[in-house]
Amino acid sequence: MYVEKSKVESIQKISENIFLIKVLAPSIASLVKPGQFCNIKVSENSFPLLRRPFSICDVEGDYLFFLFDIHGEGTKLISKKKPGEFLELLGPLGKGFNYNDGYDTAVIVAGGLGVAPFPLLSKNLSANKKVISLLGGRSKKNIVTYGLKNVLAATDDGSEGFHGTVVELLKREIKNISKDNFRIFACGPTPMLKALQKYCVENNYDCQISVECAMACGFGICQGCPIDPVNGDSYLLVCKDGPVFDAKSIKL
Amino acid sequence: MYVEKSKVESIQKISENIFLIKVLAPSIASLVKPGQFCNIKVSENSFPLLRRPFSICDVEGDYLFFLFDIHGEGTKLISKKKPGEFLELLGPLGKGFNYNDGYDTAVIVAGGLGVAPFPLLSKNLSANKKVISLLGGRSKKNIVTYGLKNVLAATDDGSEGFHGTVVELLKREIKNISKDNFRIFACGPTPMLKALQKYCVENNYDCQISVECAMACGFGICQGCPIDPVNGDSYLLVCKDGPVFDAKSIKL
Amino acid sequence: MADLSINIAGLRFKNPVLLASGTVGYGNEIAEFTDLNKLGGIVTKSLSLKPRKGNPPPRITETPSGMLNAIGLANVGVESFIKDKIPFLKKLDTTLICNIAASTIEEYVECTRILTHEESIHAFEINVSCPNVREGGLEFGNDLNAVGRITEKVKAVTKKPIFIKLSPNVSRISDFAKLVKENGGDGVSAINTLVGTAFDIYTRKPKIKNVTGGLSGPAIKPVALAKILEIKRNVDIPIIGIGGIMDWKDAVEIMIVGASAFQIGTVNFINPNAGVEIVDGLKTYCEQNSIQNISELTGSYQI
Amino acid sequence: MADLSINIAGLRFKNPVLLASGTVGYGNEIAEFTDLNKLGGIVTKSLSLKPRKGNPPPRITETPSGMLNAIGLANVGVESFIKDKIPFLKKLDTTLICNIAASTIEEYVECTRILTHEESIHAFEINVSCPNVREGGLEFGNDLNAVGRITEKVKAVTKKPIFIKLSPNVSRISDFAKLVKENGGDGVSAINTLVGTAFDIYTRKPKIKNVTGGLSGPAIKPVALAKILEIKRNVDIPIIGIGGIMDWKDAVEIMIVGASAFQIGTVNFINPNAGVEIVDGLKTYCEQNSIQNISELTGSYQI
Numbered sequence A, B: 001m002y003v004e005k006s007k008v009e010s011i012q013k014i015s016e017n018i019f020l021i022k023v024l025a026p027s028i029a030s031l032v033k034p035g036q037f038c039n040i041k042v043s044e045n046s047f048p049l050l051r052r053p054f055s056i057c058d059v060e061g062d063y064l065f066f067l068f069d070i071h072g073e074g075t076k077l078i079s080k081k082k083p084g085e086f087l088e089l090l091g092p093l094g095k096g097f098n099y100n101d102g103y104d105t106a107v108i109v110a111g112g113l114g115v116a117p118f119p120l121l122s123k124n125l126s127a128n129k130k131v132i133s134l135l136g137g138r139s140k141k142n143i144v145t146y147g148l149k150n151v152l153a154a155t156d157d158g159s160e161g162f163h164g165t166v167v168e169l170l171k172r173e174i175k176n177i178s179k180d181n182f183r184i185f186a187c188g189p190t191p192m193l194k195a196l197q198k199y200c201v202e203n204n205y206d207c208q209i210s211v212e213c214a215m216a217c218g219f220g221i222c223q224g225c226p227i228d229p230v231n232g233d234s235y236l237l238v239c240k241d242g243p244v245f246d247a248k249s250i251k252l
Numbered sequence C, D: 001m002a003d004l005s006i007n008i009a010g011l012r013f014k015n016p017v018l019l020a021s022g023t024v025g026y027g028n029e030i031a032e033f034t035d036l037n038k039l040g041g042i043v044t045k046s047l048s049l050k051p052r053k054g055n056p057p058p059r060i061t062e063t064p065s066g067m068l069n070a071i072g073l074a075n076v077g078v079e080s081f082i083k084d085k086i087p088f089l090k091k092l093d094t095t096l097i098c099n100i101a102a103s104t105i106e107e108y109v110e111c112t113r114i115l116t117h118e119e120s121i122h123a124f125e126i127n128v129s130c131p132n133v134r135e136g137g138l139e140f141g142n143d144l145n146a147v148g149r150i151t152e153k154v155k156a157v158t159k160k161p162i163f164i165k166l167s168p169n170v171s172r173i174s175d176f177a178k179l180v181k182e183n184g185g186d187g188v189s190a191i192n193t194l195v196g197t198a199f200d201i202y203t204r205k206p207k208i209k210n211v212t213g214g215l216s217g218p219a220i221k222p223v224a225l226a227k228i229l230e231i232k233r234n235v236d237i238p239i240i241g242i243g244g245i246m247d248w249k250d251a252v253e254i255m256i257v258g259a260s261a262f263q264i265g266t267v268n269f270i271n272p273n274a275g276v277e278i279v280d281g282l283k284t285y286c287e288q289n290s291i292q293n294i295s296e297l298t299g300s301y302q303i
């Protein structure tokens, strides 16, 4: 884990409110595993005070990519960065996806900006694995396919692909997939993850979900990010024990 | 008085730490008198929280100029503004110099960035008035002659002009000046103003000084900027009753 | 169109947005930048019986998301207020609350007795965060008995509503609110500033001459919200919320935790038109969230 | 080369920079980012006799220049601390202070009695900002008697220095410091967090599940400075300053108003190497200002 002052190489507006930023961070880049994140100081002063957590979206040599949408003041400030300016990264943080063994087909299920960690996962999957990417969004403009393979979309308003939620799309597609030995990798808003978790637990599907919550430190010292495990009396920490968990192991 | 969102037209580094910024502010520009100031919000968020006061340095049509040096976080943020970005101005504030009648020669005495209000004053003086500009600074690089006429410099280290303080320079030059009917216009750090005030009061010279102090509002509602008058029981306010005062009327 | 008007102790405000004492002087200067008639009300700078010069400079300094002030209750005194300031204020179409600060209980009573005859004053706000000269400089605002007695005695000399402005520098602010209620007060204003200080690390001198000052601005908003919530959960009395409000979102938040109306202070220095912008923001918020009457927001927290 | 070492109650710290309780866990995670051996000391997360699960999420939220937390004193308990955490901590070359939180006076005493046998623990910090279960949830920290008794009883079971960590949510913090001194306490740590809250304006729910939380970070620095100054001017007892320190300048300021040493909390989340940077900054400041021994700074204000 490093604290790295990273120069912005480029920033690209992907859609109305969604940006892809590329930064130089060789130390962190050398360590990253898919599903990990960085906690980012977006300004050089104390506004905003805390770092902001972002999934590592992709790695190219010494460069890291982050995919984000404008949410509040912190993300607004990142969106205004110009090439040559800096972000201060702390990472790579958390445990990534467990994606190496034990299955043939990777089923990616992402809601909204939940696609963020999957370009790197897709890239790092060994060539003999099949990938299916199911992406959900409110509307066509919320579907970001950057870096993803074999994409099927689901939109709430039907403006692209399946008309409905991405979990409903998964249920529809599962008959094709379930012949394979598959594992689900998911990330997105909590209501979506809840629906997915219920479905996977009921059907005993192998599913890893990446969870979001408010964070201060990102590496286990503030205890700000507890999550209830299915077994055990004490909380787990999303930043340290997650953000990726087996869908069966946590209460959402 | 207006609150005006002003687009930065250009920003120019005059010397190591000193900048000249030109902004579009037609409403304010139409009202300005020399010696007035604007209270400037340098960011769109609450860092820094308060506005920062700056003398109006010059006016060209719809444009205002401010001359500033990097002091703390606020001035650092202004120095990083790029053309097309915005500052939020509140002004013009305060009473300016009384410069129209009653004298023939204007003697400008400025310490450091105290030169800021004088380009506009010089420009607005009627053509039949003589102007002498005495500028003091620590070193050559602290002497800013932008927009000034008939300049004599004084530096603490002797790297430019007179070796000594600007008040000492004034004392030396006064024998040439004192034949005229003159008025002194001064601005600069408080110790310099104190020395000047003492000298002018002792010699009964006509002298107007522009004073600095911490401000919150800049227009009389916070009472944060009191200054003791020579006569009277209650404080005056630097922002409203000043920042320009007759040297005889206030205690520094 | 949502109804923004509110009613406290029989007094109607056209909306819940008031300008806080000490942050708008006597209204005339800020009127250059904003339309005071659009606001719910104005609270004038703390008045004492005689004029007060206030503290020597420096009086203010910026802190992270806040500012410290030690103005020292500089004011023109009751007599000059009536003569020089009321004429401007009485022309305004907004609710006028006159804030009173004093060093003895008798002085509070005397100021109120005189000012209650002024028709243009609709209510009084009693600032108890002043050093009590009799008790050797201790603040009235930290003394339960004193707050009770001040409420009772001031109430006795006026028929107009009395709001007691509470100090946040106490363990349980709701105990003070309870005493205000028991002694006939019509409401509490909460909060005044937190005690704070700042020093220059080279001269080692305080950045404000008075050494300590009052902390205001967004930094104190979480404290203000907690104090207001504590009062709301423990005492049935109208609350005028104050502390760190910068925009309509902060205003909604302070009403949710329990305020019937609120005052804005520090923000006036940065954006003198903030009050009017907050009124507009509240209108839109109410419409978008189907709120008929803004008073529905008061204490509507979901815990 | 300035001497940064300090001495409090016979205990030597290599410099005045300590990491605050609850903001570094038990030291192991932050050690990835910083060299703990360069710091004056570490204060461990508040320990209770039995493990505590802590509060449900959300536990934290950002506020202007600050943050609110309601972790709920989640900790592993004394037994697991000794077994699982001490082995890492004892290898560090820094002063170790163990922070204790409890719901009864007996629990404070019992924790101290057990932990005093651990050689690697050099001192105790007693966190009195916990609800007192006997008195129906009122905080010990707001109760003068309780603070006196806790000091006395804890002191009776250990020879190691005892620092009482004071709550800022009181009118006169120096009264508490006085009682700590009278009851044999070796010093006070000031301040703990201010009570605050924040609400979502759409759901109307509190942003932290516990409703109220503790406000920390730069926003509270002016309050911390004022509280420390108040103690320094009224009571002759060593003060460990805490509250809003982000860099060496803030550290110098807190020493000037009276702190012998200080702790950094929230900044660790943002810059886990802040402590070491502050040590370096203090060195340079001392050299540039001809300060031989950093303790010259303590209470060196010029008022």
Ligand SMILES: Cc1cc2nc3c(=O)[nH]c(=O)nc-3n(C[C@H](O)[C@H](O)[C@H](O)COP(=O)(O)OP(=O)(O)OC[C@H]3O[C@@H](n4cnc5c(N)ncnc54)[C@H](O)[C@@H]3O)c2cc1C
Pocket: A037, A048, A050, A051, A052, A053, A054, A055, A056, A066, A067, A068, A069, A070, A071, A072, A073, A074, A075, A076, A113, A116, A117, A211, A212, A213, A214, A215, A243, D061, D062
């Ligand atoms: C492990 C992890 C990975 C993430 N990856 C991405 C990503 O790749 N792309 C992306 O766009 N977003 C991602 N997020 C969400 C992102 O952190 C928030 O959108 C961001 O912090 C909002 O900051 P803001 O200042 O713009 O918003 P504000 O609303 O102003 O933030 C205020 C506070 O709330 C917290 N907060 C608000 N929303 C969230 C949220 N959803 N999750 C966590 N904290 C929140 C912030 O940390 C901050 O303290 C991730 C979150 C986590 C925990």
Ligand SMILES: Cc1cc2nc3c(=O)[nH]c(=O)nc-3n(C[C@H](O)[C@H](O)[C@H](O)COP(=O)(O)OP(=O)(O)OC[C@H]3O[C@@H](n4cnc5c(N)ncnc54)[C@H](O)[C@@H]3O)c2cc1C
Pocket: B037, B048, B050, B051, B052, B053, B054, B055, B056, B066, B067, B068, B069, B070, B071, B072, B073, B074, B075, B076, B113, B116, B117, B211, B212, B213, B214, B215, B243, C061, C062
């Ligand atoms: C009427 C007036 C006119 C001025 N004109 C100019 C000018 O033309 N050019 C220029 O460079 N500077 C001018 N100044 C000084 C300028 O306002 C300060 O340098 C600036 O506020 C510093 O802000 P900062 O955030 O960079 O520094 P910080 O030190 O971070 O400021 C912290 C706080 O201190 C206050 N402050 C600090 N120094 C001063 C100061 N000297 N005067 C007033 N407030 C101060 C700031 O307002 C702020 O609240 C003027 C000041 C006044 C009162």
Ligand SMILES: Cc1cc2nc3c(=O)[nH]c(=O)nc-3n(C[C@H](O)[C@H](O)[C@H](O)COP(=O)(O)O)c2cc1C
Pocket: B222, B223, C020, C021, C022, C023, C045, C046, C069, C071, C073, C099, C127, C165, C191, C192, C193, C215, C216, C217, C218, C220, C242, C243, C244, C245, C263, C264, C265, C266, C267
């Ligand atoms: C410069 C200044 C002067 C103040 N003067 C007074 C005063 O005279 N009487 C009073 O009751 N409160 C006074 N206050 C306190 C405010 O009315 C208000 O309670 C406080 O600033 C918190 O609100 P804010 O965070 O919106 O500023 C003053 C505040 C400031 C900043």
Ligand SMILES: Cc1cc2nc3c(=O)[nH]c(=O)nc-3n(C[C@H](O)[C@H](O)[C@H](O)COP(=O)(O)O)c2cc1C
Pocket: A222, A223, D020, D021, D022, D023, D045, D046, D069, D071, D073, D099, D127, D165, D191, D192, D193, D215, D216, D217, D218, D220, D242, D243, D244, D245, D263, D264, D265, D266, D267
């Ligand atoms: C997330 C968090 C957890 C904390 N936990 C504890 C604790 O367990 N015991 C304690 O005495 N103080 C605790 N504190 C208070 C800090 O030790 C410190 O007093 C406070 O944060 C002020 O310092 P700061 O502004 O530098 O953060 C905690 C603070 C934070 C932010």
Ligand code: FES
Pocket: A214, A215, A216, A217, A218, A219, A220, A221, A222, A223, A224, A225, A237, A238, A239, A240
């Ligand atoms: S974010 Fe601090 S422990 Fe997880």
Ligand code: FES
Pocket: B214, B215, B216, B217, B218, B219, B220, B221, B222, B223, B224, B225, B237, B238, B239, B240
């Ligand atoms: S700066 Fe507010 S009254 Fe002068």
